[in-house]
Amino acid sequence: MIKVxxxxxxxxxxxxxxxxxxxxxxxxAAMTALSVGGMVLVLFPELSSSLAEMLGVGRGTDxxxxxxxxxxxxxxxxxxxxxxxxxxxxTILARKIALMSAEVPxxxxxxxxxxGANPR
Amino acid sequence: xxxxxxxxxxxxxxPAFEESAVVAATLDGLxxxxxxxxxxDDCSRDETAAIARARGAHVLRHPVNLGQxxxxxxxxxxxxAQGAGSIVTFDADxxxxxxxxxxxxxxxxxxxFDVVLASRNLGRTEGMPRVRAAMxxxxxxxxxxxxxxxxxxxxNGLRVFSRAAASKLHLRQNRMAHASEILDYIARSKLRYxxxxxxxxxxxxxxxxxxxxxAAFRILFDIAVRKFQR
Numbered sequence: 001m002i003k004v005x006x007x008x009x010x011x012x013x014x015x016x017x018x019x020x021x022x023x024x025x026x027x028x029a030a031m032t033a034l035s036v037g038g039m040v041l042v043l044f045p046e047l048s049s050s051l052a053e054m055l056g057v058g059r060g061t062d063x064x065x066x067x068x069x070x071x072x073x074x075x076x077x078x079x080x081x082x083x084x085x086x087x088x089x090x091t092i093l094a095r096k097i098a099l100m101s102a103e104v105p106x107x108x109x110x111x112x113x114x115x116g117a118n119p120r
Numbered sequence: 121x122x123x124x125x126x127x128x129x130x131x132x133x134x135p136a137f138e139e140s141a142v143v144a145a146t147l148d149g150l151x152x153x154x155x156x157x158x159x160x161d162d163c164s165r166d167e168t169a170a171i172a173r174a175r176g177a178h179v180l181r182h183p184v185n186l187g188q189x190x191x192x193x194x195x196x197x198x199x200x201a202q203g204a205g206s207i208v209t210f211d212a213d214x215x216x217x218x219x220x221x222x223x224x225x226x227x228x229x230x231x232x233f234d235v236v237l238a239s240r241n242l243g244r245t246e247g248m249p250r251v252r253a254a255m256x257x258x259x260x261x262x263x264x265x266x267x268x269x270x271x272x273x274x275x276n277g278l279r280v281f282s283r284a285a286a287s288k289l290h291l292r293q294n295r296m297a298h299a300s301e302i303l304d305y306i307a308r309s310k311l312r313y314x315x316x317x318x319x320x321x322x323x324x325x326x327x328x329x330x331x332x333x334x335a336a337f338r339i340l341f342d343i344a345v346r347k348f349q350r
Contacts, residue, residue, distance in 0.1 A: 084345065091294055094182050095194045098160070102198060103179040 006042045010035040027078075034071065125231040125282070127206035131199035132157045132221070134177070135191030135277075136212035140166040147175040149218045150210065158198055159212070160191040168212075188277075189298025193291040200287055207286045211277035220318040224280040227316060234285040234311040237271065238278035242317030249322070255336055262340075263300060267307040271315060275299045278318055285311050296335055297342035 017031035041048050041064065048060030057063045132154045136143055143159070150157055159172035163185040172179050180194055192209055199207055206228055208221045216238070224236040240248075241260075256275060263274040279302070281289070288309060293301045306313050 080345070087294070088292065090184070091186055091190050094184050094186055095190070095197070097183050098180040098194050099198055099201075101181065103173060103181075105173070105176045105178060 003042055007039055010039045010042070125229055127225060127229055127282070129156055129202075129204060130154055130206050130208065130225060131202065131204040132208045132210050133192060133195035133199060134159045134172075134210050134212050135162065135188050135195060136160065136164065136168050136172070137162040137185070137188070137191075138164040138166050138168060139212040140164070140168045140171055142214045143168055143212050144171050144175060146210075146212055146214045147172060147177055149214075150221075151175070153218045153222045154208070156199075156202075156204075158195050160195045160198075162186060162188070162191045187295035187298075189291045189296065189301070190294040192298060193289070196281075196286050196289060196291075200283065204286075205283050207281045207283070209277060209279045209281075214323070215321050216278045217319045217321075220316065221278060221280065224278070224316045224318075227314060228280050228282060232312065233314045234282050235306055235313040236280040237273070237313055237315050238276045238318035238320075239271070239273035239315040240276060240318060240320040241272040242315055246320065247322040248320070252322075259336065263303055266300075267303050269303055269307050269313070271303065271313075273315070274303060276318070276320070285309075293342055293346065295338070295342060297339045297346075300339065300343055 013035040014032055017028045017035065020031075021028045045060070048064055050060075052058060052060045052063035055063065057066065132150055134143075134146065134150070134157060136159050139146075147157060147159070156178075157176075158178040158180060159169070161169040161172065161179060161181045163182045169179050169181055178198070180198055182191065182194065195209075196207060206225060208225065210216055210218075210221060220238060224238065227233060227236045256273070259274045260272065263269065263271060276299075289302070289305055291298045291301055305311075
């Protein structure tokens, strides 16, 4: 039965979310809440319809779909910020490498003593 | 009331990405005025680094391509560690005039300013496409509004910093939004700045190398996303 598969999937997600508590409490809580919500909707499908009617969305499927879109967009934005952080890290690393392997010319050529003779 | 400030040693920071066609001419021009030049090769696949080395410049190489903002920051950190007294940033593509850089250092030496910014709108611009001029006017309007600085040119790679001004600069915009980031920094740190009318040459080469006008939208996006991060 499809319900069993869905419930099992949500349960696995919850286990995963709880195992990630140490890494990000907020993310883990959000995942758990979403999974529990998903399970409730799988077990009581009429609930989404009555909820949708209350909110004036039409069908329950539509409500679930809208929530899904919102969730996915949030997740994408979160991943985007993470990617930026990663690129900051790699920038720092690349800069360190560039600074460590600086190529200094053998002897600094002088432009007719236009500047102070003090190299450092 | 102004006391002349000692700016030496002067270091020129030249970010370069695949500029083998022009970087030799640019460096030769700079050599006429400056001894200490560092080229940051942003992981070019061409001979940019070799040419810079042959011209007697210090060469830093990014192991991966990071963008012009990142190159500037790398160069600035390098020359600060070398004990730079003042720092010139200069585009590799030959659109700036080294004599302008020297004149701007003269302004910095007066001791009344922390930063001297080149402005094409106070000086002369040769061969700028009309669409580009319109885009830049928009950029200037946006920057004036967002930073409160009364600048006339926001995206000019020729700048002169005092050591103190440069050492607090931490560019995080790796790509092209660093131009706005620098102005933000000047506004936030209440640095004393002045603009200097410079000559800018738009050649066939610099036009093909430079950014498309669509880049402006990417820059705006980069700035907006930054606001969501620490």
